[in-house]
Amino acid sequence: MTDSTTKKRRSQHWFSGSSKDNFIHRSWMKSEGLPADSFDGRPVIGICNTWSELTPCNQHFRELAQRVKHGVLQAGGLAVEFPVSSLGETLMRPTAMLYRNLASMDVEEAIRAHPLDGVVLLAGCDKTTPATLMGAASVNLPTLLVSGGGMLNGNYRGQPIGSGTHVWKFSEAVNAGTMSVPQFLQAESCMSRSAGTCMTMGTASTMACIAEALGVALPENAAIPAVDSRRYELAQRAGRHIVDLVQRDVRLSHILTREAFENAIRVCGAIGGSSNAVVHLIAIAGRMGVPLTLDDWDALGRDIPTIVNLMPSGKYLMEDFYYAGGLPVVLQRLLQAGKLHGQTMTVNGQTMAANVAQAECFNNDVIRPLDQALVQQGGLAVLRGNLAPQGAVLKPSAATASLLQHTGRAVVFENIEHYKTRIQDPDLDIDASCVMVLKNCGPKGYPGMAEVGNMGLPPKLLQQGVTDMVRISDARMSGTAFGTVVLHVAPEAAAGGPLALVQDGDTITLDIETRSLHLHVTDEELALRRSHWQAPAEPTSGYLQLYHRHVLQADQGADLDFLVGCRGDAVPRESH
Ligand code: FES
Numbered sequence: 001m002t003d004s005t006t007k008k009r010r011s012q013h014w015f016s017g018s019s020k021d022n023f024i025h026r027s028w029m030k031s032e033g034l035p036a037d038s039f040d041g042r043p044v045i046g047i048c049n050t051w052s053e054l055t056p057c058n059q060h061f062r063e064l065a066q067r068v069k070h071g072v073l074q075a076g077g078l079a080v081e082f083p084v085s086s087l088g089e090t091l092m093r094p095t096a097m098l099y100r101n102l103a104s105m106d107v108e109e110a111i112r113a114h115p116l117d118g119v120v121l122l123a124g125c126d127k128t129t130p131a132t133l134m135g136a137a138s139v140n141l142p143t144l145l146v147s148g149g150g151m152l153n154g155n156y157r158g159q160p161i162g163s164g165t166h167v168w169k170f171s172e173a174v175n176a177g178t179m180s181v182p183q184f185l186q187a188e189s190c191m192s193r194s195a196g197t198c199m200t201m202g203t204a205s206t207m208a209c210i211a212e213a214l215g216v217a218l219p220e221n222a223a224i225p226a227v228d229s230r231r232y233e234l235a236q237r238a239g240r241h242i243v244d245l246v247q248r249d250v251r252l253s254h255i256l257t258r259e260a261f262e263n264a265i266r267v268c269g270a271i272g273g274s275s276n277a278v279v280h281l282i283a284i285a286g287r288m289g290v291p292l293t294l295d296d297w298d299a300l301g302r303d304i305p306t307i308v309n310l311m312p313s314g315k316y317l318m319e320d321f322y323y324a325g326g327l328p329v330v331l332q333r334l335l336q337a338g339k340l341h342g343q344t345m346t347v348n349g350q351t352m353a354a355n356v357a358q359a360e361c362f363n364n365d366v367i368r369p370l371d372q373a374l375v376q377q378g379g380l381a382v383l384r385g386n387l388a389p390q391g392a393v394l395k396p397s398a399a400t401a402s403l404l405q406h407t408g409r410a411v412v413f414e415n416i417e418h419y420k421t422r423i424q425d426p427d428l429d430i431d432a433s434c435v436m437v438l439k440n441c442g443p444k445g446y447p448g449m450a451e452v453g454n455m456g457l458p459p460k461l462l463q464q465g466v467t468d469m470v471r472i473s474d475a476r477m478s479g480t481a482f483g484t485v486v487l488h489v490a491p492e493a494a495a496g497g498p499l500a501l502v503q504d505g506d507t508i509t510l511d512i513e514t515r516s517l518h519l520h521v522t523d524e525e526l527a528l529r530r531s532h533w534q535a536p537a538e539p540t541s542g543y544l545q546l547y548h549r550h551v552l553q554a555d556q557g558a559d560l561d562f563l564v565g566c567r568g569d570a571v572p573r574e575s576h
Helices: 020-030 061-074 096-113 128-139 165-176 181-191 203-214 229-247 258-271 276-288 294-301 318-323 327-336 352-356 416-422 523-532 542-550
Strands: 044-049 078-083 118-123 143-147 154-156 159-161 381-385 388-394 405-413 435-438 470-473 485-490 507-511 516-519
Touching: 044 061, 044 096, 044 229, 061 078, 061 118, 061 229, 096 128, 096 276, 096 542, 118 128, 118 229, 128 143, 128 203, 128 276, 143 203, 143 229, 154 181, 159 181, 165 181, 203 258, 203 276, 203 327, 258 276, 258 294, 258 327, 276 294, 294 381, 294 388, 327 352, 405 416, 435 507, 470 507
Parallel strands: 044 078, 044 118, 118 143, 381 516, 405 435, 435 470, 470 485
Antiparallel strands: 154 159, 381 388, 388 485, 405 507, 507 516
């Protein structure tokens, strides 16, 4: 942090002076109705908005932006809203993850190219939080993130239902013959009742909690519902705080420290957070230049109990979490147990410990005391072995305990199309003890590393009452999903990882206790199979080709290799 009174503000390189360029910069902005004193040296705050009607979760962001603007104006700043790519999880094909890095480039370059002194990121739907944080981290201006908040609790026939989680449950019920198709369709409007993100502890909620745990969002940011007036009040306060951050020149790098990332990993375990957080947090840290590895996830999360009782691991939803006290209670409980760094700085100028000192819990079943945890070891497990030399992850809190040490016969699907046709075959040679293996769904293979790792079970086994089986893939899994699912196997099959060599009938052992994933095939046999393996063809042009050539494996955050690192806020040329 520096004394900004001795330094010309960044925006003044555009707006201060009497040159031709200064004329141009001010004159066109005045066409928006801005008075001359808008350019008198006050902090210029960019509101980076991921609003889009194609991203229903972020549909309320223009109103949210207005509240941020009010806060900026109240604090004496000038607020300018600008759009960036929005990534809606439900509509984008093949998967929004294919475009996370592209959106982060948009965010980075938009921030750097404009006369901004600080930035408020408006993010909600799954990929918008990591994409905006990754882009902002590569510029490193004073930055604050406001999440969109969760949608209202789902309710179907008097029962709470959770985004995503109940899509999987209902879909399996239809396959098992216990739910009719008209009932299934009726549930659509019962699930998504308002603006806001999935109200389970899916990836959006997880990333909102992680933003608060990192200190880049204000206290209570994670859980206030999207349509609650307190969300708008928080947005207004965010506008005031970002002006303060600019005045004190508190950069994102002062907030996103190694200790902050360690806190975020521990919080992810405590909330039963999405496995997608692994990929996103490693990518954000990579942009900030903070070393963070898969092994950090295992080591830091191993002794963290899951205390937030939300779907898919538990039974409540985000509204309940907020009414119970929200993330400050979780942070307070972890701090009191000595499991967090309390002195990390946050965007309201207070330490983490100071922010949560007065937190109060109003429902100990929604946010459990540590000694009544849902799962004692709630952190994500990182597995290694000859099937995943660079690692794979599993979310124990969403898995079946009896399957966490399991040996079974592999039933292999070469890609998602092969899975879709083969899984329906009534003659498929498979039983509940088998291990389902899905290939070519990793960063390069799908492309974009789709959320297909929690592949549905064979209908004939569902009809027998089977509810879970060990599944292994190089794909991701929706944070709203559940099951004994090994994900993010690296290297992926399409990059020539050992996963590509698995065949029907091979034996595989999963052992969470020893964190191992072993394919019982000799090295000689694997070498023979490798000699017959052919890499999939590379896309021939466009973004897909750029992505395919440069995407890193899951254990490195699946960022593009040339985007890793912080490039700062200096523009290549200062004038026209
Ligand atoms: Fe947007 Fe779940 S689809 S948060």
